[in-house]
Amino acid sequence: MNPNRSATAIPAFPEAGLSERLGPPDTLDADQQAAADELINGPRRGVYGPFRPLLHRPPLLQAVAKVGETLRYAGTLDDALREWTICVVAREVSNVFEWDMHLPLAEAAGVPAIALAAIERGTALPGDMRGDLALARTIAAELISQHRLKDETYADALRTWGEAGTVELLTLVGYFVMVCWLMNVARTPGPA
Template identity: 85%
Template sequence: MLPNRSATATPSFPEAGLPERLGPPVTLDAEQQAAAEELINGPRRGVYGPFRPLLHRPSLLQAVAKVGETLRYAGTLDGALREWTICIVSRELSNVFEWDMHLPLAEAAGVPSAALAAIERGAPLPADLRADLVLAHAVASELVRRHRVSDETYAAALSMWGEAITVELLTLVGYFVMVCWLMNVARTPGPQ
């Protein structure tokens, strides 16, 4: 397993080590308390990551949490493909929380350490990497960098996964872009 290297990795995590600037509310009203309890009693078992700043808007927190739960716990993507894609997005957006949270999950799901080390350093992917992971890297990277995917990449995604899985993968990228941006602004610390 790769050690937690977020503070020294290249490309860096600009917010690593900086004080959080948009944490959860100091005191919770009834709606915020109910939203927090829903997270604590759900599959996440706590209020952390993007849900710290989202606690300021309980109805938004609940909607975002539901989308994330659907993608992570009720989705149809292979675990390695899902966790790999999350790691790609977190590195593309230099998000310390999602990288540190999903790196061990990706390894546990079978993503090769050499591939994770390559995206951590911004290096070429290993030549023997599974074809679906190579394609997911192309889809996620193009989408984050260019805000769209090329016709060639899109055709390859449809050929490999079909429409339903392609939609799920694109939604996964979009969801994690959203929460990474929120946490980057909030300076949400990595998991403790």
């Protein structure tokens, strides 16, 4: 895979390379500084991605950060499934930040490079794809395009992850769609 993935991804990321239009405030008030400090001192170790525009609303930043931390650091989905799903969402909604941030994490978690390349190009998954990863792609695509799941897809999810795991996966998709949309509008740059 190309180290500068967002520059060569097909289809292209529309906001890649554009100037950020909703970055963090120029100066931080006490609440904004406290929210920034929580991020810096927490597992993220910095203020980046969706938290740049969210600094304008510290209570939202803190709530969104907590949901993300729960999904990423206290979730029950295995690392490969979680990182794969984040990559799928990033491509489905054309978000350069989450794609560039989570692609190496997906690779490190053992997601096959050929599957990630298929997502990057928008092509069919390899035939020997792990069943739960293929199902997660179907779920993300159905949710984003149809705003619901087909009965068969829902039944497959319950068989694969049970109710609790299905709720976690649905929440993971929804969370990352939300932060991707925010960053797409804000034109948040990819990670440095």
